[in-house]
Amino acid sequence: MLKTLSKELKTLLNKAIVAVSSSSKDKKFDIELSLPKDKRFGNLSTNIAFQVAPIIKDSPFNTAEKIKKELLNLLISSKKRHWIESINVLKPGFINITYSRKFLNILLKLIADSPSKFKLHNIGRKKKVQIEFVSANPTGPLSIAHGRQAVVGDAVSRILKACGYDTTKEYFINDEGNQIDALGKSVMARCLELEGKDFNISEDGYQGEYLIDIAKDFIKRFGKASFSKEHLNIKKILSVYTVKLIMDGIKKDLDDIGVSMDVWFSQKKLSRTDAIDNVIKKLKRKKLIYEKDGAVWFKSTTYGDDKDRVIVKSTGEYTYLAPDIAYHENKIKRKFSKVINIWGPDHHGYIPRINAAVRALGVSDDFLEVIIIQLATLYKGGKHISMSTRKGQYITLRQLIHEVGLDVARFFFLMRKTSSHLDFDLALAKKKSMDNPVYYIQYAHARICSILQKQKEDIKRLPRCDLNQLNDARERALINALVDYPSAVESAALSREPYFLTVYLRKVAEAFHSFYHSHRVLDDDLTKTAARIKLIKATKNILHAGLNLLGVSSPTNM
């Protein structure tokens, strides 16, 4: 309904502009109807007069007045005229549109009684979108940084799905290569250590203590005797075994933070096919491959990279780029219309080359989208907690979830723009008080549930609901906040920024708490009660839907 209305308004505005300025007939204006930052400017606002003013050589304010006049005339013959309360022109030249009471009532009833029909704009149209995220090397437990990537990826996926996209969440497992060999060696060293033999973990090895457990586990299952430094086979088996155990751990960590992947894509399996060789051949045919210094190079500069990249080392081994190009070719073959990669900031230098590769494979510029999630740093009461992966001195994602819980962890990870560093204050996250924005929102939901429960017990029958009863400023503010939901979700979807939703939900919760304190829902006046019950049901549905898109629960009592 909201979409129908805004579409209609845009058409009418365009007609109005043509009427105002006969000269601009061929110029099509991209009219934007945005949510004003303050509700006293109405429900929708447009700055179109600023664009038209220079053309008709009049002030923005006068232009706005002229457009408004035309718009009002056009509206008379529109079926949607009853949905508009007023159109106002304000100071510099904004045109503000306010929904009618009737329209708001229709929306409110819809949200309260059949939220599934209060549709989000179907901007996705079932387009296949793949979101690849986390894809952490299986060399250790997930870090806080991975946690943020996981939660953002998951929330973006939920939000896109809600907007009509067909999403696939995917994890690329880097289960072969030098790092995996180093991992095997490190576990081998731990095994030797456990047997009291000589051992050393090399510079590029992994020193995390979690490997000791894996070593113990391995010895328990396969016995001691098999170990000596010469056993290369054992080392291989050990790598495979370790990767599997670590991946199990990673899957569990993701599960614990509410993230489930649709596809686990193994690099090793990809390597077993001819995919990598084939894709290199394909690039060769396009004359994008050459040899230099004994290595094979990909001419990524053709597509905007600042230097060409090695894909086969002089040793004959692939660099990481080779399987990754093959992986992206695989994504293309799977007919996704868009692929979103979510990476940590340490990978941003990698974007031009993978972009070059994807374009070399012949898909359009906007096929691949890379989102860099800035780091999340942990604080405890203002003190920074430093971390180092290799040395294994860090707080893992698992420990964090254990300390603050899934809901808080997820919400905190989503609270900031992905391009901003995130300060995660453990002390704040653990507080069960109003400082904690998660509880603030969940508390609103729980309060509503409690009132609804009481209403069920106390009042048997409510009179017919008249939503015009909701006439106080706070009630109207709450209604206005509720109807912005589709717009908030859409902003989050298009910008791939779930934090829009966290901000929006806070606003709704605030409007509710404020309403709650100035009005009793269960009033002696049962007509008022009936209307307010409808209002809080609608609020509950919006809070629930929004929290759900973030993967945060909506408790019925707290």
Added chain:
RNA sequence: GCGCCCGUAGCUCAGUUGGAUAGAGCAUCUGCCUUCUAAGCAGAGGGUCGACCGUUCGAGUCGGUCCGGGCGCGCCA
């Protein structure tokens, strides 16, 4: 040196293709629990938007130069 992110209230941050009086939360201060959850509400104070130029009807937002902070620049993955 090059590239990316950031610099807005004491702290953590919003500010949607440039737009209306620069906003929240925390912290500080003042009020509010005999009535549906006080994990709450109402209100107050707090700003040279890092600096300087420029673009224009209009700049926190765009461009340039500089200052400050974080990260990345492998035949690692």
